[in-house]
Amino acid sequence: MSTEENARPDLQSDQTEPDQTPSDQTHQSDLLEAVPPAEEAAKVAIAADRLSLNYAGRPALDAVTLSIRHGLVTAFIGPSGCGKSSLLRCFNRLNDLNDECELSGTVTINGEDIYRPDVDVIDLRRRVGMVFQRPNPFPKSIFENVAFGPRLQGVKSMAALEDTVEWSLRGAALWDEVKGRLDRSALELSSGQQQRLVIARAIAVKPEILLLDEPCSSLDPISTLKVEELIHDLKSRYTIVIVTHNMQQAARVSDYTAFMNQGRLVEYDSTDVIFTNPKDKQTEDYITGRYG
Amino acid sequence: MPGLKVSRRRFTPKSWISGSWISLSSKLATGTVIAIIVAVLLILLSGAVSYFWPRPIYEFWVERSGEAAVPVHGIIAGKENAADGSARLLIRSVTAAGDDPATPGTDRLPAADYVWLPETAVVQRSRPHHLTAMETRDGRWHWGYVVQLQVDGEILAYTGSLIDFSNQLLAADCAAQQHMINALRPARVADACSDAEFIDWRLLFEDAERRQVTVAGADILQLMQPNGAGLLDRIASFATHLVTFRSPNRYAPHHGQDIVAAIYGTVLMVLVMSLVVSPLGGLAAVYLHEYAGRGWLATVLRVAVNNLAGVPSIIYGVFGLGFFIHAVGGRFDQWFFADKLPVPTFGTGGLLWAAMTLALLTLPVVIVATEEALARIPRSLKEGGYALGATQSEAVRYLLWPLALPGLLTGMILAVARAAGEVAPLMLLGVVKQASSLPIDGNFPFLHLERKFMHLGYYLYDLAFRNTNLKEGLGLLFAVALLLVVVVLVLNLSAVFLRNRLYDRYRKLMS
Structure with missing residues (x-):
């Protein structure tokens, strides 16, 4: 109660400051323009244009248009079932696995339409790595987990694989904890370690973009902290898109934040703006905890 | 702790019976099942033990x-x-x-x-101590007294006790008379002695009606004085007879080799069947689960697989006879063994066709068990593979297949249990009472899958019908039945062992 009351006046005072009118009349087409002009020149990694998705006839995404900046961390927030994970899965075409999934609109990555029929989905997924909500290490050794992607790409030399595994595990801040037991089963690791192992596995194929689907939702606070630090470190090398329902986390790790609700992109702006000066009433309600 | 009520519920016969009716009836049902299993095993065991236990004369x-x-x-x-x-x-x-x-x-x-x-x-x-039981090579049993012993035409001093006599010979260090000593030991089966060791010895045997005959040592299979034997001697006799599968009491219409051949036949057939059914069932399950989707074809396939499990086994036998033996085997003979025709090689019943038919018989079980295991694999695992750029076939091969293996082995356990005990279809597919040669031997190519074979289940069936004096014959029946149970158990336990090792590896993931 008290925290809410403390938080609200702040936000309200922020809101009244600029001349933007907080309303729900924001259209998706406006959102692209809503990106501050100073960063327009920055490279766009992923762009979705009027992206709609139906699961078995039930709409999951409704005409989402947004562009994700290269080399930054973008967070998707929103209540459960708002379509943020579905949107994420459009970026590496993981929704293709579901037969009942219909998609319209376009998604471009580095300017290329990834839903063109002649696109090599396998290569796309290599370039766009993904980490899931629950750690999903393969029932293999730690080494084999990380080496799985490179092996699929035909890397056979043991020396090369060892290099990649060490590089990836170091990259995922896990090397020091597991270097002595690479041949042990990955299932023996704690869930925090497993999640970092999965991140190591994802970066072992040297992707350009990392999609993190609520990577900390099943982790304890200390593991969460480690993964967040890791995201911070990885930022310099990868474009990261993270789905989270933890708003503090979004505020801590991301540069841009998109708020989604009921399959629509409600508001998309730099994290600072979203959390201190949201333009939309829904965003404000969600962030202040009145909702969801 | 004063505030806390002390539970009075402890395990007593009464507490076991009390409780809700569902808990009571489930306990009763479990108890009945256990009682039936124990009763079956006890009956088999007591019958088998009495068959091998030397009885007093x-x-x-x-x-x-x-x-x-x-x-x-x-x-x-x-x-x-x-x-x-x-x-x-x-x-x-x-x-x-x-x-x-x-x-x-x-x-x-x-x-x-x-x-x-x-x-x-x-x-x-x-029960006179020196009353002697003698089994001769022609399968006859005689009861009476040994009157005289002769070695190389010389009459030896004989006290009436065979043990005394063999000790006497041992003390005299008659190495060459090993065979005789073996034969004289109570309950020792001299069957295994080679003729080279044989020296000329005979004994004068007198039956109850004082008829005397001279019997050559070479004709004697067993010579025993069970009445005089102590408990240890009896146990030793029991063990020896158990190993040779020969009764110390009565003529059995079989030879130890028959049992060995039947065990060989059963185990080999089950192994060949496993080799056929495990890849077939596993791959079919992968197809149904991963590729077939939810269309009408997949539905038809699933219904067909489930219904196959309910088809009576004799129908598989008829199918095997018509398809494998006549159609496939006959063609084989025309192509590869034309020089031997009209004597069929594969165009007649044999181990291979029996194993193939039983593989079809057990296929549904394996498919269903494997598919269930595949369905238990978390979706996220496969997605993890796809997210790394795995193709569907790579995800199946490297991620799903290893995890489906324990399920496949569960299916194999059920399949082995069913196949090892199946008799009806085998009667159409090349099982015989008496096989002239084992399906596995030292001659190239060592494994002769076209040969006819013996099978414990069929042997049991045959024994039951051959035996007119069922009362005593039951002993042998029980012994063979117990042996079949043991063979199935050993096959099953090895599959269980294998599966548990795999489960250990994946347990954490599945939980």
């Missing part, structure tokens, strides 16, 4: 109407109480005026047979 003095009492030697095979209160004993003995009376002047005694003795006619019964 009796000397009965029997008084027939008005005549003087005469001795009868034999084993008590049963007892029957008549309605009027009188009892009679079923004796296995040589005294019966059977169809094969002793011919004076020859060295043959009459064959043993069953005879009923009214208990009132038996004036005296005893």
Whole structure:
């Protein structure tokens, strides 16, 4: 109660400051323009244009248009079932696995339409790595987990694989904890370690973009902290898109934040703006905890 | 803790019975199942043990109407109480005026047979220590006394005890007489002795009616004095007979080799079947789960697979006969074994076709078990593979297949249990009473899958019908049945062991 009351006046005072009118009349087409002009020149990694998705006839995404900046961390927030994970899965075409999934609109990555029929989905997924909500290490050794992607790409030399595994595990801040037991089963690791192992596995194929689907939702606070630090470190090398329902986390790790609700992109702006000066009433309600 | 109520619920017979009706009835059901299993095993076990346990030989003095009492030697095979209160004993003995009376002047005694003795006619019964049971190579049993022993034509001092005699020989360090000593040891089976070791020895044997015959050592299979044997000797005798699968009490219409051949046949057939059914069932399950989708074709396939499990096994036998033996085997013969025709090679029943047919029979079980295992694999695992750029086939091969293996092995356990006990289809597919050669031997190519084979289940079936004196024959039946149970158990346990090792590896993931 008290925290809410403390938080609200702040936000309200922020809101009244600029001349933007907080309303729900924001259209998706406006959102692209809503990106501050100073960063327009920055490279766009992923762009979705009027992206709609139906699961078995039930709409999951409704005409989402947004562009994700290269080399930054973008967070998707929103209540459960708002379509943020579905949107994420459009970026590496993981929704293709579901037969009942219909998609319209376009998604471009580095300017290329990834839903063109002649696109090599396998290569796309290599370039766009993904980490899931629950750690999903393969029932293999730690080494084999990380080496799985490179092996699929035909890397056979043991020396090369060892290099990649060490590089990836170091990259995922896990090397020091597991270097002595690479041949042990990955299932023996704690869930925090497993999640970092999965991140190591994802970066072992040297992707350009990392999609993190609520990577900390099943982790304890200390593991969460480690993964967040890791995201911070990885930022310099990868474009990261993270789905989270933890708003503090979004505020801590991301540069841009998109708020989604009921399959629509409600508001998309730099994290600072979203959390201190949201333009939309829904965003404000969600962030202040009145909702969801 | 004063505030906390102390539970009075402890395990007592009463607490076990109390509780809700569902808990009670489930306990009763479980108890019944366990009782049935235990009863089956106990009956088999007691029958088998009695078959191999050396029984005492009796000397009965029997008084027939008005005549003087005469001795009868034999084993008590049963007892029957008549309605009027009188009892009679079923004796296995040589005294019966059977169809094969002793011919004076020859060295043959009459064959043993069953005879009923009214208990009132038996004036005296005893178990003399030196009463001897002798089984000869022609399958006859005799009960009587050894009167004299001769080695190389020389008559030896004989006290009446075979043990004394063999010790005497051992003390004299007669290495060359090993065979004889073996034969003389109570309950020792001399079957395995090679003829090279054989020296000329014979004994003078006298039966209850004082007929004497000289029997050559080479003709003797077993020579025992069970009455004088102590418990340890009896146990040793039991063990020896168990290993050779030969009864110390009665002629068995079989040889130890038959049992060995039947075990070989059963195990080999099950192994070949496993080799066929595991890849077939596993891959079919992968197809159904991963590729078939939810269309009408997949539905038809699933229904077909589930219904196949309910088809009576004899129908598989007919199918195997028509398809494998006549169609496929006949074609094989025309293509590859034309020089041997009209003698069929693969165009007749044999181990391979029996194993293939049983593989079809057990296929549904394997498919269903594997598919269930595949369905239990978390979706996220496959997605993890796809997210790394795995193709569907790579995800199946490297991620799903290893995890489906324990399920496949569960299916194999059920399949093995079913196949090892199946008899009906085998009768159409090349199982025989007596195989002239094993399907596996030292001759190239070592594994002869086209050969006819023996099978424990069929052997059991055959024994049951061959045995007219069921009462005593049950012993052998039980022994073979127990052996079949043991073979199935060993096959099953090895699959369980394999599966548990795999489960250990993946347990954390599945939980």
